[in-house]
Amino acid sequence: MYDRKQVKLRAKTALAANFGIIFGTIIVGGLIIGAASIVAFLIVGPIAAGLALVQLSILRGEKVEFGDMFKGFNNFGTNCGAGVLVGIYTILWSLLFYIPGIVKSYSYAMTFYILADHPEMKANEAITASKNMMNGHKWDLFVLDLSFFWWILLGMVTCGLAFIYVDPYMELSRASFYESIKNQNNA
Secondary structure (H helix, E strand, O other), X not given: OOOHHHHHHXXXXXXXXXXXXXXXXXXXXXXXXXXXXXXXXXXXXXXXXXXXXXXXXXXXXXXXXXXXXXXXXXXXXXXXXXXXXXXXXXXXXXXXXXXXXHHHHHHOOOHHHHHHHOOOOOHHHHHHHHHHHHOOOHHHHHHHHHOOHXXXXXXXXXXXXXXXXXXXXXXXXXXXXXXXXXXXXXX
């Protein structure tokens, strides 16, 4: 039976006998997790740009190799900057309320496709180009995403197994969406 006082007393007793080891492991573990989080935060942009490049190449009928997904690291500074900025901007808009964050995430949705097509652009230029490109198209992309509701549900019901098909289908659909609107706004 659960007894809060007993649980805390047991923890205090164990802590008194093992303070050094528990303190050390928590500090080192926290530092490792923190470093891994920072590294993950910094590689989001280059990986997203590489994936966008692969998706666009596939849609355009170009030859693609598995290693092409890492080509986003060729322009590390810009792609890393774009990933960090998109994350920060989305978080800041989400602080207002959740809905503005969602709307803004759709504004920034084409950033990495734009960088795949225009690697000479700076991060903020690509974000601005995405915002301009998505003017009048955020709802269209939202509806496209929503059209995968039953597919996503199938993925959940199959404990992720259906996502083997569903996720690539969704990602290529977003890339195809980019292809269909990119010339409308001259991005």
